[in-house]
Amino acid sequence: EIVLTQSPATLSLSPGDRATLSCRASQSVTTYVAWYQQKPGQAPRLLIYDATDRATGIPARFSGSGSGTDFTLTISSLEPEDFAVYYCQQRSNWPPVSSFGPGTKVDLK
Amino acid sequence: QVQLVESGGGLVKPGGSLRLSCAASGFSFSDYYMGWIRQSPERGLEWVSCISYSGTNLYYADSVKGRFTISRDNAKNSLYLQMNSLRAEDTALYYCARDLRLGNYYFDYWGLGTLVTVSS
Numbered sequence: 392e393i394v395l396t397q398s399p400a401t402l403s404l405s406p407g408d409r410a411t412l413s414c415r416a417s418q419s420v421t422t423y424v425a426w427y428q429q430k431p432g433q434a435p436r437l438l439i440y441d442a443t444d445r446a447t448g449i450p451a452r453f454s455g456s457g458s459g460t461d462f463t464l465t466i467s468s469l470e471p472e473d474f475a476v477y478y479c480q481q482r483s484n485w486p487p488v489s490s491f492g493p494g495t496k497v498d499l500k
Numbered sequence: 501q502v503q504l505v506e507s508g509g510g511l512v513k514p515g516g517s518l519r520l521s522c523a524a525s526g527f528s529f530s531d532y533y534m535g536w537i538r539q540s541p542e543r544g545l546e547w548v549s550c551i552s553y554s555g556t557n558l559y560y561a562d563s564v565k566g567r568f569t570i571s572r573d574n575a576k577n578s579l580y581l582q583m584n585s586l587r588a589e590d591t592a593l594y595y596c597a598r599d600l601r602l603g604n605y606y607f608d609y610w611g612l613g614t615l616v617t618v619s620s
Contacts, residue, residue, distance in 0.1 A: 392562070425606045434595055434610035435545065446600070446608060478545055482605040487559050489605040491545035 395492035403500040410466040414479035502526040509614030522579040522596030530574040533599035538592035
């Protein structure tokens with residue numbers, strides 16, 4: 392079973408700051424990684440898939456990078472609506488299962 | 501617009517059963533893999549199960565294998581999750597979600613969820 396760890400657990404920043412969120416897999420997942428944003432009382436929202444591709448309608452300030460075991464979500468300049476919890480997700484080829492990381496909360500400094 | 505609406509959650513005793521449903525609209529349901537994901541404060545987000553377009557291929561997390569069964573009815577644009585032998589650790593908000601493409605388990609649309617509570 393592939394385990395995802397995310398760091399830091401909490402990131403305290405101000406609007407306009409750059410946010411760098413990390414996700415590490417216990418073994419290689421090639422580029423089968425997605426990132427989601429979740430706000431209180433809402434379902435998760437897909438931001439990035441295949442490690443680097445932005446989902447439809449996602450602003451360009453969100454970008455993803457990485458391959459193998461280390462992945463990064465970068466928010467280039469935080470907008471007020473970006474304060475939320477961010478989860479990474481992996482999909483393994485065999486067995487064909489998936490898992491999510493524990494999340495990083497981006498909150499207001 | 502794409503809509504996913506879950507139903508069927510509730511309070512059930514340990515060892516009991518529950519069947520969740522998800523009504524889909526706004527897209528060609530039979531063209532997409534579909535999945536169930538659950539969320540609880542204790543376990544966070546947890547992928548539960550996925551099903552292929554026609555329902556031929558079924559995939560489960562180890563934590564639910566042998567107890568849960570995913571199915572779909574493309575004529576009714578509906579997804580189901582039959583949950584048997586329920587345990588306290590199955591308590592969670594259960595989301596129905598659409599797979600972005602080809603069964604890669606990237607979920608681009610989610611419902612609002614239905615709450616399952618397993619308690620005596």
